[in-house]
Amino acid sequence: MPLPVIYHEDYSPDFPENHRFPMAKFRLLQLLLVQEKTVAAEAFIAPDLAPMAALLRAHDAGYVTRFMSNSMHADESRRMGLPWSQGLVQRSLREVGGTLLAARLALSHGLAVNLAGGTHHAHRDRASGFCIFNDLAITALALQAQGRRVLIIDCDVHQGDGSARLLADVPGVFTFSMHAAKNFPARKAASHWDLPLPNGTDDAAYLAQLVPVVTLLLRHWQPDVVLYDAGVDVHGDDALGYLSLTDAGLYARDYAVLSACLNAAVPVAAVLGGGYAETPQQVAERHAMLPRAAQALWQAFMAPDEKAG
Numbered sequence: 107m108p109l110p111v112i113y114h115e116d117y118s119p120d121f122p123e124n125h126r127f128p129m130a131k132f133r134l135l136q137l138l139l140v141q142e143k144t145v146a147a148e149a150f151i152a153p154d155l156a157p158m159a160a161l162l163r164a165h166d167a168g169y170v171t172r173f174m175s176n177s178m179h180a181d182e183s184r185r186m187g188l189p190w191s192q193g194l195v196q197r198s199l200r201e202v203g204g205t206l207l208a209a210r211l212a213l214s215h216g217l218a219v220n221l222a223g224g225t226h227h228a229h230r231d232r233a234s235g236f237c238i239f240n241d242l243a244i245t246a247l248a249l250q251a252q253g254r255r256v257l258i259i260d261c262d263v264h265q266g267d268g269s270a271r272l273l274a275d276v277p278g279v280f281t282f283s284m285h286a287a288k289n290f291p292a293r294k295a296a297s298h299w300d301l302p303l304p305n306g307t308d309d310a311a312y313l314a315q316l317v318p319v320v321t322l323l324l325r326h327w328q329p330d331v332v333l334y335d336a337g338v339d340v341h342g343d344d345a346l347g348y349l350s351l352t353d354a355g356l357y358a359r360d361y362a363v364l365s366a367c368l369n370a371a372v373p374v375a376a377v378l379g380g381g382y383a384e385t386p387q388q389v390a391e392r393h394a395m396l397p398r399a400a401q402a403l404w405q406a407f408m409a410p411d412e413k414a415g
């Protein structure tokens with residue numbers, strides 16, 4: 107069994123090229139992973155569209171209908187920050203389907219990566235900051251409905267305000283967000299644990315704060331599954347972040363979070379999260395750290411068993 111990596115060509119629909127949101131990054135990342143042989147071309151797993159019932163655990167039916175039928179109010183569209191298209195609808199449903207599938211595969215195989223997801227600013231009845239449906243909250247609620255305890259580790263540079271609000275009062279679900287204190291959203295929500303960071307936080311300071319919290323949460327919250335948002339907008343060259351991680355720091359972070367989960371025997375499903383640069387290719391290269399770290403751990407943790415069995 108190869109490392110489960112989830113991808114669908116719907117992830118990068120036709121989109122204005124000069125838009126701040128690098129919609130092409132998903133397709134470019136998939137290409138890069140094949141070219142560098144991190145993932146074999148035939149190994150990608152295609153997700154279904156998210157079922158409506160799963161969506162409606164987190165979102166208001168009127169909002170879902172308005173988005174899908176292109177009848178959102180002007181201020182709703184402005185907050186979404188993305189131009190509506192049928193491709194965007196398809197992409198949004200596919201992305202959530204990918205995170206739902208990643209969680210399922212993590213539960214059966216220990217580790218899975220969705221090459222999209224982390225749309226953590228989406229609220230119950232409105233889009234925000236390029237996020238339409240909250241895949242993390244939808245997946246956490248689906249898992250919780252199966253009686254599973256869930257821990258969300260959100261390392262995107264922006265606070266996971268949508269997830270925090272949607273999951274604030276859900277028993278068995280814990281939200282942890284580590285983010286730049288002075289960044290979007292201006293009005294923060296209350297996660298179950300927030301760790302705001304000062305501008306300019308570097309690799310060493312970042313990891314020194316993250317690793318003990320992850321270890322503590324795994325030991326004391328004892329989740330059945332972790333959802334990990336590996337946003338790369340913590341990178342020093344990111345256009346929207348104010349932190350100072352390097353490429354090596356991104357890899358070290360992803361490796362640290364995933365290995366902490368696997369060492370604790372907790373299945374982990376990872377999603378891409380945000381990332382902004384001059385070109386979508388630059389963003390894709392930063393996002394490649396996550397599947398590379400996952401693949402290294404897969405070889406270390408899972409492959410020996412396979413050889414023995």
Ligand SMILES: [Zn+2]
Pocket residue numbers: 262263264337339379380381
């Ligand atoms: Zn972000």
